[in-house]
Amino acid sequence: MKRTKHDWIKAAVLQLADNNIDAIKVEVLARDLGVSKGSFYWHFKNRAELLQAIITLWQTETDELIVAANNASTPPARMARLFGAIEELSVEYGTMEIDTAMFNWSLRDPNVAAIVRTVEHKRVAFIRDLLLDAGIAEPHATFRAEFAYMSFVGFVDRAKRNPALRSAEKLIEMGQFLIQTIFTPPSGDTHD
Numbered sequence: 001m002k003r004t005k006h007d008w009i010k011a012a013v014l015q016l017a018d019n020n021i022d023a024i025k026v027e028v029l030a031r032d033l034g035v036s037k038g039s040f041y042w043h044f045k046n047r048a049e050l051l052q053a054i055i056t057l058w059q060t061e062t063d064e065l066i067v068a069a070n071n072a073s074t075p076p077a078r079m080a081r082l083f084g085a086i087e088e089l090s091v092e093y094g095t096m097e098i099d100t101a102m103f104n105w106s107l108r109d110p111n112v113a114a115i116v117r118t119v120e121h122k123r124v125a126f127i128r129d130l131l132l133d134a135g136i137a138e139p140h141a142t143f144r145a146e147f148a149y150m151s152f153v154g155f156v157d158r159a160k161r162n163p164a165l166r167s168a169e170k171l172i173e174m175g176q177f178l179i180q181t182i183f184t185p186p187s188g189d190t191h192d
Helices: 005-018 026-033 037-042 047-069 075-093 098-106 110-133 140-161 168-183
Strands: none
Touching: 005 026, 005 047, 005 075, 005 098, 026 037, 047 075, 047 110, 075 110, 075 168, 098 110, 098 140, 110 140, 110 168, 140 168
């Protein structure tokens, strides 16, 4: 079976999510894909190029998730669409742990750490903008955006250790709870 460049990247992403950056080896990926090691070199010059492709894919997927979310009409609906798109992506990969793996990788590589900071800033800013569009005033919008993002990251991290949380249904349920929590103004919260 002929494998595409995306097949190699996806196999590498799964190795990263299931293990760590050290597990991404051409021999291991070739075995996982059921092809010869030589076919890797049709798509990549070396392992470093594959690792860069993982980073690029991860950044691109954040942009695509935001575009998909913006297709909904209201801020809460955009946030719900975001969770739906995340769920679709986790089904495609068969795992929700890609972000956790990227965060762990960033602890070992300052270049990856800089990219992770940029991506996380973009994600939190998107949520903050949704809250601002919904009439939640600053600084509440920023705090709630950080809270929502940290809650999501914590959920995904905990799901790795708790199989009961590793389902699309639980992800969507958590997303619905977060939407209700961050878009509902508590008493004393101003919208001016």
